[in-house]
Amino acid sequence: MNFLKKISIVTSIAAASFVGYAYGQDFQWKEATSNGYTYKYVTNDPTAARYYKLKNGLTVILSPTNKDPRIQTYIATKAGSKTDPSDHTGLAHYLEHMLFKGTDKFGSKDWAKEKPILDQIDALYEKYNTTKDESKRKEIYKEIDKVSGEAAKFAIANEYDKMMAGMGADGTNAFTSFEQTVYTEDIPANVVDKFLTVQSERFRQPVLRLFHTELEAVYEEKNRSLDDDGDKVYDMMFASLFPNNNYGKQTTIGTIEHLKNPSLKAIRQYFDTYYVPNNMGIIMSGDFNPDEVIAKIDKAFSYMKPKSIPEYKIGQEKPISSPIVKEVVGPNPENVMLGFRFPGATTKDARLLNLVGNMLTNGQAGLIDLDLVKKQKLLAAYAYPYVLKDYSVLLLQGRPTNGQSLDEVKTLLLQEIDKLRKGEFSDDLIESIVNNEKKSIIQKDEKYSSRAGILMDEFTSDIDHKVSLEYVDEISKLTKKDIMDFAAKYLQANNYVAIYKRKGEDKSIVKVDKPTITPVSVNREDQSPFLKKIDEMPENAIAPVWLNFDKDITKNKLGDVDVLSVKNTDNALFRLYYHFDSGKWNNKILPLAAEYLQYLGTKNKSSEAISKEFYRLASSFNVSAGNEETYVTLEGLNENFDKTASLFEELIKNCQADQNALNAYKARLKKARADVKQSKGAIMSGLRSYAQYGPQNPFNNVLTDAELEALKAEDLINVLHDLFNYKHKVLYYGPKSGNEIVTSLKPIHTLPKSLKELTKTKTFVQVPTDKNKVLFAHYDMVQSEIFWVRNADQYNVSIAPTVSLFNNYFGGGMGSIVFQTIRESKALAYSTYSYFALPSKKEDKDMVLAYVGTQADKFNESTTAMNELLTTLPKSEQLFETAKSGLRKSIASERITQDGIIFSYLRAQKLGNNADIRRNVYDQSPKLAFTDINNFHDKEMKGKNYTYCIVASQEKVNEADMKKLGEVKKLNLTEIFGY
Known part of the structure; x- marks a missing residue:
């Protein structure tokens, strides 16, 4: 349950344009009737989406596809933070949290006894909300805490999550953004009846139980956002762009003042106002019969009564006539963000904004890609549209390289905007974007989950599906002058906001x-009659499908190279991989050579020309060097396979050393290496690697500053030229057969008579966790991040069923023991989990991992709570049976397809397995009893040593408290990063 992070941009127009498209088709809205229900549809729509409007105004959008026996569901309300009351910002978001707490029928063991106590809590919160005297407020909150503890005795925490887990659902969650609150589930196709029964009850009359512990989770979420410089930059950007519109006047998560003064009365009023059928939509895509499903939805939700929705008045913004420049300060590296304001999602100009975003940044041939990234003028740079209902925004962001000021970064970004106004871009750029849009459309249409997400975004933004389908036709008709006029209208020299993120x-x-919160009861063993009713509802079993590596993968030879292929019978896309069982452990400069390649050309073609050619072909390449594996990836349209493969071979075998490119690359790399030391996530990754492998570990296995300085262009070029002379495999998913792919590659991927072995120069072995230790790194932040790490025994395939079931029960989701205890009962963290991890290769050891992200002042309580769980496994037969049932149903409805089959085979090989391990888990897990996972817990966790990896402010976490956990070692950044 979270608010939609602004950094995870999902642009409605961009997404909608990818749904599925047959170029040149005629799209028209039509009406049809089937099984007594009338629906609308768009002709030639590859999603076959049906649009129903039920009698009570509820919108239902159904897009059937039977590729997987699963269904992605969204229940969306057209209400988000922009419709929050101005005196209760953040309300839509914490209402979203409360929609997981149940009703009078589930989530309660005795509603008659619970309700009077909840009424007392309501009254106390209203009193708390209107009281200004701090001492009196504290006394009221003590009473809230006390009465909440009494109410919790009748509550069944996470009963919603348990029901969904028992069905085999994945992705149980919800999100809130500016204008939508959306509840999401990915369910097996055979539990539609159960799902709809639960959902119709969920939205009937939600009960705001366990409120004070859930509100504390929202507090944690707010504090996490205060530690996130990216969030602060976005908040400042929107506040500056939209001083009159709620996009800028209030944030999704709300102000501290309002979070500290909640009103349950206001929450109910909001629910009653906006959670009405004529303001909601149910969107489903997956394996179902729409005639059957619409009747079931109608029956389940017909109780809902329509209401008039309050008119939302768009805060109108005045044109920006001169640059607005603001600053944000924080510990992360410096950067600049620019923002330009545009019309809202339903307009033609918003659709053109999506095109302009691609013209600036498309990963290969955009103006920023070629001018700033390819030429290494900035450490990083990109542009993207953020399309919303009232207004849209074009955002540009740039990070300085060594010696650059933020003003210089801003100037470089604005120069690219100026090129749009002047028409200084390739004549064929729009045509190339159209070709890549066609490819992206096919990619997005491959998965039922993508379809549902796109249709949901269209619904909440009021975007016409027909217009979305016409997007490629629309942009294909545009001329250079059209773009110049558009840029002149909206992207002027002075109508932007600039946010300087300074360190x-x-x-x-x-x-x-x-x-002060007293832990509350979670009543794990209790079940409501409603849950029992759901469990007893019939469902048709889904038969699992196991991989057969001998039949599902075609195996050929290209000289001495193994070619593993799976035929794509769905569309005209291909993905080709050259896979090497070697990486950074063999050669520390291999990752640098892989990145350096993108800045190189050949004797006949510049680097920019090669990027443009790949983009024209609607193809791309990527070279990725990990610790022990390297992948060269090519993807694109099958019709351009030979040209794509040949173009890459020409590049990697004939790339020429470019000293200027190397000098710029070194300067950028030095800056990037300095910047990453300012990332709390990277610091934690370094601590975890240190905990696993010791002082010399894969994370800090990098070139020293001196080695980097001494690096020559020839060193990198030689690695690239020699790459295909080493042993590797060819992996292919596409329309060609195994024989056809060998025939196509034979003249292109020419090989030496014998391939060389790439011996490892460095091998890292996990160190024993022989005593309790603390690895601490200072970071200036409100929160504290704590990871528990323990290296266990050597890989043993026989424990896989026990491990899978244990993880489901113990720490793998919102209904798990860890989440229930640390977040639901004790309100100690927003995010927490624990699991037993099996390795990726048989030579490595298993691991125990646990995590809590909490406020620094909860450090002692949080570590104590997790250690108690690692010592004693709480028993709940009901939760155990739910975990067991959900595990089997999830496996039964899972389908590993496409190139996933090949990667599953390679993973199995590394672990010494010859068959699909899921079958063993599916067959053996029903035979396991609670005593089996309890014994496993005792063997692997109880009384064991752990390395505690802690990233926090040294001013906020007491060293004496850390010493209670184990021997403390404070690591400096050089020890962590290796330079």
């Missing part, structure tokens, strides 16, 4: 203080 201490941060 420093943000003294304005005020965290949400931790209230």
Whole structure:
């Protein structure tokens, strides 16, 4: 349950344009009737989406596809943070959290006894909300805490999550953004009846139980956002672009003032106002018969009554006549973000904005790609549209390289905008974008989950599906003058907002203080009659499908190279991989050579010309060097396979050393290496690697500053030229057969008479976790991040069923023991989990991992709570049976397809397995009892040593408290990063 992170941009127009498209087709809205229900549809729509409007106004969008026996579902409300009351910002978001708490029928063991106590809590919160005297407020909150504890005795925590887990659902979650609150589930196709029964009850009359512990989780979420410089930049950008519109006037998660003064009355009023059928939609894509499903939805949700929705008045913005420049301060590396304002999602100009975004950044041949990234003028740079209902935004972001000021970054970004106005871009750029849009359409249409997400975004933004399908036709008709006119209208020299993210201490941060919360009961063993009813509902079993590596993969030879292929019978896309069982452990400069390649050309073609050619072909390449594996990936349209493969072979075998490119690359790499030391996520990754392998570990196995400085262009070029002379495999998924792919590659992928072995120069072995230790790294932040790491025994395939079931029960989801205890009962963290990890190759050891992200002042309580769970496994037969049932149903409905079959085979080989391990888990898990996972817990976790990896502010976490956990070692950044 979260608010939609602004950094995870999902542009409605962009997404909608990818649904599925047959170029040149005629798209028209039509009406049809089937099984007594009338629906609308668009002719030639490859998603076959049906649009129903039920009698009560509920919108239902159904897109059937039977590729997988699963269904992606979204229940969406057209209400988000922009419709929050101005005196209760964040309300839509924490209402979203409360929609997981149940009703009078589920989530309660005795509603008659629970309700009077909840009424007391309601009254106390209203009193708390209107009281200004801090001492009196504390006394009221003590009473809230006390009465909440009494109410919790009748609550069944996470009963919703248990029901969904028992069905085999994945991705149980929800999100809130500016204008939508969406509840999401990915369910097996045979539990539609159960799903609809639960959902119709869920939205009937939600009960705001366990509110004070859930609100504390929202407090944690707010504090996490205060530690995120990216969030702060976005908030400042939208506040500056939209001083009159709610996009800028209030944030999704809300202000601290409002979070500290919640009103349950206001929450109910909001639900009653916006959670009405004429403001909601049910969107489903997957394996179902739409005639049957629409009747079931109608029956389940017919109780809902329509209401008039309050008119939402768009805050109108005045044109920006001169640059607005603001600053944000924080510990992360410096950058600049520019924002330009555009019309809203339903307009033609919003659709053109999506095209302009691609013209600036498309990963290969956009203006920013070629001018700033390819030429290494900035450390990083990109542009993207953010399409919303009231207004849209074009955002550009750039990070400086060594010696650059933020003003210089801004100037470089604005120069690319100026090129759009002047028409200084390739004549064929629009045509290339159209070709790549066609490919992206096919890619997006491959998965039922993508279809559902696109249709949901269209619904919440009021985008016409027919118009979305016509997008490629629309942009294919545009001329260079059209783009120039568009840029001149919206992308002027002075109508932007610039946010300078500077490095420093943000003294304005005020965290949400931790209230005193007494842990509440979660009543794991209790079940409501409603849950029992759901469990007893019939369902037709889905037969699992296992991989047969001998039959599902075609095996050929190209000289001495193994060619593994799976035929694509769905569309005209291909993915080709050259796979090497070697990586950075063999050669530390291999990852540098892989990245350097993107800046190189050949004798006959410049680097820019090669990028443009790949983009014209609607193809791409990527070279990725990991610790022990390297992949060269080519993907694109089958009709351009030979040209794509030949173009890459020409590049990698004939690339020429470019000293200027190397000098720029070194300068950027030095800056990037310095910047990554300012990332708390990277620091934690380094601590975890240190915990696994010791002081010399894969994370810090990098070139020293001196080695980097001494690096020559020839060193990197030689690695690239020699790459295909080493042993590798060819992996292929596409329309060609195994024989056809060998025939196509034979004249292109020419090989030496014998391939060389690439011996490992470095091997890392996991160190024993022989005592309790603490690895600490300082970072200036409100939160503290804590990871538990323990290296266990050597890989043993026979424990896989026990491990899978244990993880489902113990720490693998919102209904798990860890989540229930640490978040639901004790309100100690927003994010927490634990699991037993099997290795990726048989030579490695298993691992125990656990995590808590919490406020620094909850450090002791959080570590104690997790250690208690690692010592004693709480028993719940009901939760155990749910975990067992959900595991089998999830496996039964899972389909590994496409190139996933090949990668499953390679993973199995590394572990010494000859068959699909899921079959063993499916067959053996029903035979396991609670005593089996309890014994497993005792053997692998209880009384064991752990390395505690802690990233926190040294001013906020007491060293004496850390010493209670184990021997403390404070690591400096050089020890962590290796330079």
